[in-house]
Amino acid sequence: MKMKLIVKKRLNGVYLDKNKHTAQQAIEKLTPPKKIILPMSMHLGKPAKVVVEVGDKVAIGTLIGEKDGPISANVHSSVAGVVIKIENRMVNHRSTKVVIIENDFSDRMELLRTKNKDLHNIVANAGIIGMGGAGFPTDIKLLPKEEQKIHTLIINAAECEPSITSDRRLLIEDTEQMIKSIQMILDTYQISKARIAIEKSSVQVIEHLHKHLIDPRIQLHILGDLYPQGAEKLVIKHVLSQEIPKGKLPFDVGVITLNVATIHSIFSAALKQVASFERVVTVSGTPIKEGKNLRVRIGTPVEELIDACGGFVSSPLKVLNGGPMMGKLIQSLDEPVTKTTNLILALSAAEAMIPKEQKCIKCSECVNACPIGLHPILISQAYRHQDLQTAEQLGALNCLECGACSFICPSKIDLLKDIRAVKNQIMEAKG
Amino acid sequence: MSTKYLGKGTINGPHIRNDWTSQWKMKQVLIALIFPTIGAIYFFGWRSLVMIITSILTCVLLEGVIQKASKQPITVNDLTAVITGWLLALTLPTSAPLWTVLVGDFIAIVLVKHLGGGLGRNWINPAVAARVLLKLFFSPWITNWIAPGPDVITTVTPLVALGHFSREISATTPEWWKLFLGIDLGGPMGETSKLLLLIAGGYLIVRKIIHPFVPLLTLSSFYLAILIYSGFNFSFATAHLLSGALIMAAVFMVTDYTTSPATDKGKYYFAIGCGLLCAVLRIVLDLPGGIGVAIVVMNLAVPFIDQWTMHRVYGEKEFKITPIIDKENRKGLSSFK
Secondary structure, three states: OOOOOOOOOOOOOEOOOOOOOOOOOOEEEOOOOOEEEEEOOOOOOOOOEEOOOOOOEEOEOOEEEEOOOOOOOOEEOOOOEEEEEEEEEEEOOEEEEEEEEEEOOOOOEOOOOOOOOOHHHHHHHOOOEOOOOOOOEHHHHOOOOOOOOOOEEEEEEOOOOOOOOHHHHHHHHOHHHHHHHHHHHHHHHOOOEEEEEEEOOOHHHHHHHHHHOOOOOEEEEEEOOOEOOOOHHHHHHHHHOOOOOOOOOHHHHOEEEEEHHHHHHHHHHHHHOOOOOEEEEEEEOOOEOOOEEEEEEOOOEHHHHHHHOOOEOOOOOEEEEOOOOOOEEOOOOOOEOOOOOOEEEEEOOOOOOOOOOOOOOOOOHHHHHOOOOOOHHHHHHHHHOOOHHHHHHOOHHHOOOOOHHHHHOOOOOOHHHHHHHHHHHHHHHHO | OOOOOOOOOOOOOOOOOOOOOHHHHHHHHHHHHHHHHHHHHHHHOOHHHHHHHHHHHHHHHHHHHHHHHOOOOOOHHHOHHHHHHHHHHHOOOOOOOHHHHHHHHHHHHHHHHHOOOOOOOOOOOHHHHHHHHHHHHOHHHHOOOEOOOOOOOEOOOHHHHHOOOOOOOOOOOOOHHHHHHOOOOOOOOOOOOHHHHHHHHHHHHHOOOOOOHHHHHHHHHHHHHHHHHOOOOHHHHHHHHOOOOHHHHHHHHOOOOOOOOOOHHHHHHHHHHHHHHHHHHHHHOOOOOHHHHHHHHHHHHHHHHHHHOOOOOOOOOOOOOOOOOOHHHHOHHHHOO
16 A cells, blocks of 8 residues: 655754664674663652662563652563662762662563553553653653543654664564554544654665555655654644644643553564563674674663673774764663664774854854744853843743754853853742 | 674763754854955955955954953854954955944844844844934934945945935946946945945855845835835836845845744735835935844844744644743843953
8 A cells, every 4th residue: 555645844943963884684683691780760750669678589561669759660570580789870860779689690571460450550550651761751641631632642762863763673573562553543542643753864774564555544654854843743744744742641631642662562462462671772882803693681781781782892982872962871781771862883092073162253154043932142142141031031941952053152161051051040030 | 792882972872963063153144255255356356345344353352351351251253243344345445444344243143143142142232223323413424425446435225325215216226237237437346346245145045044035025025015115117127126235134134043033924924014114204305224224123123023023833723822931031131250
């Protein structure tokens, strides 16, 4: 069946070198590590409450941290073994409680037991969170208000950050599961259509999906190659030409958006009763010997992933958790892979060099680059004059922190740094 | 682990940068300026090159001195002073004495650019303002137009030949192709050949330094206004379009980053305003060189245009008018001590 392609008008953003070098690398299973480090706050919201003690025997899927409050998520063990330590640690620049489990390599499996068979309860029980990077607990997205009719499910396969290929590999290798999972969500919520939003540069995936998409409800939506279009708010705007009003969630406009990896986890949870305990991580970058897509247990130290790719051939200046635009620096390689880690990227000194700032020449590149219509340079100027009121009027709090402005600036002004700082100040002032 | 990893540097992204710089952008403008300069040398001889080089050196020197004196970091290598000096020289006739160049450079760099706040903060385009003031105060010296050629023959510019409230082409107006190519025309050294200016503009558009709509809107709004005024006398309007500094200004001055609005929409309004105002000044006030005054007036209107053409922020209901924010602009005078 011929797919209907819908191409929508261009929105603002920047064009990046895609660097999808690992697009052809099939997903490899990484040998489970000797021990895993499970942070209790991989998601957005309140950290999970630890429900095990040192010495407890656990299996894959045993509940380790329990959802604490409405915006929170369960954490399950990703190996079978013994809890050896519970301590506080810095993970992803946040201090969080971590549970360290030693692997006994028996791979005993504990299936999920969900009393209520609602999809939303299964997802909550399985500890599934948005695996694209934000880490918003997925069960909240699947619990629309009574009066709200959902009309579209958007599967976010944009992967607009450079280097990431984990989602496209999942789409190619686990197509059947993905489609089943999408159909299940469509049936459960009686949604009439699903749109897979994908960049036009991932030709291979598009061709592959053309062959396999038979259900007329599920269609592809081809996006341009712009960054950032994979942000939830923007993907909705691209696909439906609709914006989410300030302070609202996607389901307020009748939309559910889910990331590819998240849909994959929902499939495992709903049809195989398996908790969210592993994910696909791309390891890439010029200092890495051989870039790969790895299926990794949550909590595996980053070092193990890099070793599996042959280690470094040259010394990296930075290793990032995430892409070069929105990723965060990994301070030490024993930090674990979390549910939101889609990419481990090593950057050489030349790539990650940040040149010295010069004076603004008012070229308005940042104004044209901002995907949500902010004037980054004006916010930056307001911040440097400590004029918080003006910064707020300019919409500083709406900033998605995509970094397009800092990237494009020919005078190399780190606009996003100023915007982040002013956002924090405004939030502090508000209390 | 083969290599030790230290994990130092900025924590938050973006961790990569675009590889272009402000200097690169300015260099493109300099490359574009070579085209009219070739024309100047070809039509008016080597004295034009002497004037251009004098002007550039003076501007760079003045900027260096003023930054040194006010204890600011010296930023002459950002090339903006070079552009100002070069542009200003191109707007003068080769018959202008060298001291007018120096006075013009002083007005541009000291009075307009640095008293106006420095790079990226001046309200008015330095080269344009200097040109307008020179014309106002030193008119006999810098409007002593000469025709190209070995002998110094005083002539009039096509615009003067056209002018004086007429709606018809006067007998002394050259043919349009002469206007277009700049053959046998008196006038500022860089402005006579419209062909070379359009090539320069084309280069800047291809390099994405300027937005193509900006010169196009300036010229088309001007053309339309003259057409309507002259009762659709196309040859009259074309002669007007190809006369004077209009095309030079549309390519190099209306497109100036610092003194034009921030958003594309704002830039369009700005360009249309420049074109229309220039037409009005030429017709109503019989003022040759009206585009210079038009640009200065529109420069002053930029903060208001900015205010009305800000992008709508995602998810915000309606267009919100924010107060003028660019405080650095306002601080212009006080920051210079």
